[in-house]
Amino acid sequence: MKRNIISVSSLKKDFIVGEVTVHALRSVNLDITEGEFVAIMGTSGSGKSTMLNILGCLDKPTEGIYLLDGIDISTLNKNELARLRNLKLGFVFQSYNLLPRTSALENVELPLFYNDSVKPRERRERAIAALGAVGLADRMHHMPNQLSGGQQQRVAIARSLVNDPVVILADEATGNLDTRTSYEIMALFQELNAKGKTIVFVTHEPEIAGFTTRNVHFRDGNIIKENLVTNRGSAREMIMAMPLEVDS
Amino acid sequence: MNITNLSKIALNALLRNKFRAFLTMLGIIIGVASVIAMLAIGEGSKKSIQDQISSMGSNLVIVMPGTQMMGGVQQGNASSKALDVRDVKAIRLDCPSVSAVSPEVRGGGQVVAGGNNWPTTFYGGDVNYLDIKKVEVKTGRMFSEQEVASAAKVCLIGQTVADNLFGKEVDPVGQTIRFKNIPVRVIGLLEEKGENTFGMDQDDLLIGPFTTVQKRILAVTHINAILGSAVNEEATSQAVTEITTAMRTSHKLSEGEEDDFQIRTQAELVSTFSSISDILTTLLGAISAISLLVGGIGIMNIMYVSVTERTREIGLRMSIGGRGLDILMQFLIESILLSVIGGIIGILVGVTASAVIGNLTGWPIAVMPLAIVVSFLVCTAIGVFFGWYPARKAAGLNPIDALRFE
Numbered sequence: 144m145k146r147n148i149i150s151v152s153s154l155k156k157d158f159i160v161g162e163v164t165v166h167a168l169r170s171v172n173l174d175i176t177e178g179e180f181v182a183i184m185g186t187s188g189s190g191k192s193t194m195l196n197i198l199g200c201l202d203k204p205t206e207g208i209y210l211l212d213g214i215d216i217s218t219l220n221k222n223e224l225a226r227l228r229n230l231k232l233g234f235v236f237q238s239y240n241l242l243p244r245t246s247a248l249e250n251v252e253l254p255l256f257y258n259d260s261v262k263p264r265e266r267r268e269r270a271i272a273a274l275g276a277v278g279l280a281d282r283m284h285h286m287p288n289q290l291s292g293g294q295q296q297r298v299a300i301a302r303s304l305v306n307d308p309v310v311i312l313a314d315e316a317t318g319n320l321d322t323r324t325s326y327e328i329m330a331l332f333q334e335l336n337a338k339g340k341t342i343v344f345v346t347h348e349p350e351i352a353g354f355t356t357r358n359v360h361f362r363d364g365n366i367i368k369e370n371l372v373t374n375r376g377s378a379r380e381m382i383m384a385m386p387l388e389v390d391s
Numbered sequence: 392m393n394i395t396n397l398s399k400i401a402l403n404a405l406l407r408n409k410f411r412a413f414l415t416m417l418g419i420i421i422g423v424a425s426v427i428a429m430l431a432i433g434e435g436s437k438k439s440i441q442d443q444i445s446s447m448g449s450n451l452v453i454v455m456p457g458t459q460m461m462g463g464v465q466q467g468n469a470s471s472k473a474l475d476v477r478d479v480k481a482i483r484l485d486c487p488s489v490s491a492v493s494p495e496v497r498g499g500g501q502v503v504a505g506g507n508n509w510p511t512t513f514y515g516g517d518v519n520y521l522d523i524k525k526v527e528v529k530t531g532r533m534f535s536e537q538e539v540a541s542a543a544k545v546c547l548i549g550q551t552v553a554d555n556l557f558g559k560e561v562d563p564v565g566q567t568i569r570f571k572n573i574p575v576r577v578i579g580l581l582e583e584k585g586e587n588t589f590g591m592d593q594d595d596l597l598i599g600p601f602t603t604v605q606k607r608i609l610a611v612t613h614i615n616a617i618l619g620s621a622v623n624e625e626a627t628s629q630a631v632t633e634i635t636t637a638m639r640t641s642h643k644l645s646e647g648e649e650d651d652f653q654i655r656t657q658a659e660l661v662s663t664f665s666s667i668s669d670i671l672t673t674l675l676g677a678i679s680a681i682s683l684l685v686g687g688i689g690i691m692n693i694m695y696v697s698v699t700e701r702t703r704e705i706g707l708r709m710s711i712g713g714r715g716l717d718i719l720m721q722f723l724i725e726s727i728l729l730s731v732i733g734g735i736i737g738i739l740v741g742v743t744a745s746a747v748i749g750n751l752t753g754w755p756i757a758v759m760p761l762a763i764v765v766s767f768l769v770c771t772a773i774g775v776f777f778g779w780y781p782a783r784k785a786a787g788l789n790p791i792d793a794l795r796f797e
């Protein structure tokens with residue numbers, strides 16, 4: 144049997160805003176095993192981002208148990224959580240979050256700066272390899288403002304890969320991109336998943352979710368439906384099938 | 392996270408905003424540079440006053456009529472009595488710590504030679520007068536005891552007077568000049584001494600036998616002062632004690648009476664003027680310290696703004712594994728780098744500016760090594776002190792709040 148990367152039970156998250164308590168997550172149970180590509184879906188405000196932030200150890204649940212790669216995160220202090228994020232997690236954000244005026248290569252290197260056991264030489268080599276894996280080997284020394292949105296998101300994906308995490312967490316990673324570029328990003332995620340990476344992907348677009356292996360639907364802070372994707376599409380093939388833009 | 396990595400991160404962050412980093416450093420640069428330059432000016436003037444005064448002879452003791460002054464306050468109200476040659480004799484006989492003693496008589500007036508005239512002061516002294524005042528004869532000779540005894544109408548001439556009467560070309564020695572209409576023969580030219588610290592031209596004078604100045608020129612019997620040399624600098628206070636006793640005896644003062652003369656020593660002058668320029672130095676230093684403080688607040692302001700501006704960056708760094716301590720150190724190192732680099736530039740600018748100011752104004756300049764060391768330490772301290780609060784603020788952020796910051 145494959146090991147559980149993520150195991151969540153009776154997870155609750157309340158936000159207190161003035162007098163009002165918002166129940167962002169009411170009671171969530173979810174297991175994600177190694178090698179899965181899970182899409183978290185749901186309408187706006189259903190609790191997807193809240194869930195992902197807790198999975199990413201960026202936020203703590205109000206109640207419930209969360210085991211990440213077998214570790215109960217409620218027993219960890221702030222510094223241990225930071226170390227966990229550094230070693231086991233990779234994040235991809237909707238707005239890329241690259242450091243401005245910093246080359247693609249240096250952006251990708253960043254997580255390894257916070258890992259003392261990685262020497263400068265290895266740091267550079269791993270960053271180059273990660274950029275190669277997302278197809279940007281020829282853009283290493285470009286600044287973010289010299290890259291397209293899709294390319295910036297690839298840099299961000301390379302950054303999330305560089306520490307070889309147990310799971311990549313992506314929140315609306317295609318939200319700012321046009322359809323074709325979104326598919327290219329999804330093709331990249333599918334390749335990574337095919338190589339065995341576990342990925343949790345938040346989206347509200349069903350066609351994007353169709354590229355994953357399992358869909359988890361949220362509504363009002365609860366999981367209302369889960370289903371395995373039966374006729375999973377290949378993003379690469381979809382791109383091939385798309386009409387080519389008219390080149391001048 | 393090790394310091395090398397953190398320093399690299401901090402340096403990269405600063406390099407991303409070179410111009411802003413420079414503007415921030417400007418406060419520190421100006422602050423440090425002005426501290427160093429101001430202290431250099433203050434210290435330089437103090438040194439030159441000290442040099443100046445000791446070049447007049449650090450074992451010089453001067454007796455003047457009048458009551459003793461202590462720190463500018465007149466002590467008692469005893470009358471003053473004019474000095475005369477008997478006092479000089481008394482000191483010569485009774486003061487073993489005084490190696491040489493000479494009367495000094497002086498009078499101002501117009502000196503004329505050919506078609507030129509010039510206002511100056513005629514000083515009269517004994518044959519050892521030049522030795523006591525540390526003045527050398529450049530050409531010609533000093534007057535003799537014989538000439539003192541006979542009140543011969545001879546004098547030595549200062550360079551300024553010579554230039555104004557005869558021009559650069561003519562050798563003044565052997566010429567006859569008229570001081571207050573009395574013809575006086577120039578027998579020697581004095582070595583140049585230049586201006587003293589107080590701006591007084593030390594070459595604008597004539598020196599002759601005191602008898603000549605007393606009898607032939609001023610028609611007086613008193614003398615203006617008595618100049619004495621202590622056997623060495625350490626013997627100065629012993630000399631003062633001996634002179635006081637000799638003078639009191641000579642003036643027939645009884646036990647309870649105040650002195651009717653005053654004694655000044657070079658050592659005393661040095662300390663008076665040193666303390667005046669110490670006040671000046673402190674004042675200048677304080678003013679520039681304030682500008683350094685303002686520079687520090689500038690750094691704090693920039694660091695504070697950049698914590699807010701870079702909240703999302705902080706969030707990102709936390710999301711990829713940066714601990715609060717790492718973030719704190721990054722911002723602290725950034726601020727220390729700013730102030731230390733600014734400080735080093737400031738030291739260079741300050742030293743250069745001191746030299747330039749010295750060259751342009753001719754003021755004496757002495758850069759204090761201590762000022763450099765202290766301002767470097769102050770810069771580091773400013774970096775830590777003013778960086779600490781914004782850095783703490785950055786480190787205390789919650790990763791998710793920082794990431795979501797709009």
Ligand SMILES: Nc1ncnc2c1ncn2[C@@H]1O[C@H](COP(=O)(O)OP(=O)(O)OP(=O)(O)O)[C@@H](O)[C@H]1O
Nearest residue numbers: 158160165167186187188189190191192193194347
């Ligand atoms: N920091 C917060 N403080 C207060 N309420 C919050 C906070 N974060 C989220 N919420 C609330 O929790 C609920 C879930 O929000 P969440 O961001 O998880 O939604 P989402 O599913 O990601 O929506 P979207 O698709 O629009 O991104 C919402 O009602 C939201 O208002």
Ligand SMILES: [Mg+2]
Nearest residue numbers: 191192193314
């Ligand atoms: Mg969301």
